[in-house]
Amino acid sequence: MSRILAIDYGLKRTGIAVTDEMQIIASGLTTIPSETAIAFLTDYFQKEKVGKVLIGEPKQMNGEPSESTPIIEAFVVKFKQAFPEMKLERVDERFTSKMAFQTMIDSGLKKKQRQNKALIDEISATIMLQDYLSRKMF
Template structure:
């Protein structure tokens, strides 16, 4: 079985999460600079079998697109152009960053560790991936 990969794309940083090969457990993989995502994924896809990519869909509370929607839509188009055979699923990413921050608090991380925005992005991608797995 192949892995599922989730992308929490942002203007500066992108959190990436991955499942195990049996698609039972979602784990944070890394956070990278957003301008290097395509190159990173090209290398990752060459090394690991990925069945599907889940990309966050930013929505407001009322279900309307958020301010960052345009940036993420451009990324999705670029991704699909570079990896046309890779299935892409869009997942609601509302509250993932807040949930990630709360997870850091619950895990006992101190204030300095919680300021690590890269870790927040990686945890947010993991939460989004767990939500997708639970719903499917």
């Protein structure tokens, strides 16, 4: 099988998570500067077999697009141009940042470590991917 990769794209940073080849476990991969996302993915896709990419779709509580939607939509266009053959699925990313922060607290990370926004982005991508895997199994 191939891996599934999740992207939590942001204006400054992009969190990336990936499954194992059996698509059972989601793990944080890295956080990168957003302007390097296409180059990073090009390199990663050459090294690893990825069958699908999930990109977070930010929404407000009422389901309307959030203010960061245009930024992410622009990235989706670039992604599709760079990787036209790659399966792409948009997934709701509401609450992932809050859940990531709570995960950091629950894990016993100190306050200074919890202020690491790059780690929050990576954990957010992992939560998004794990949620997708959980829904896929039922």
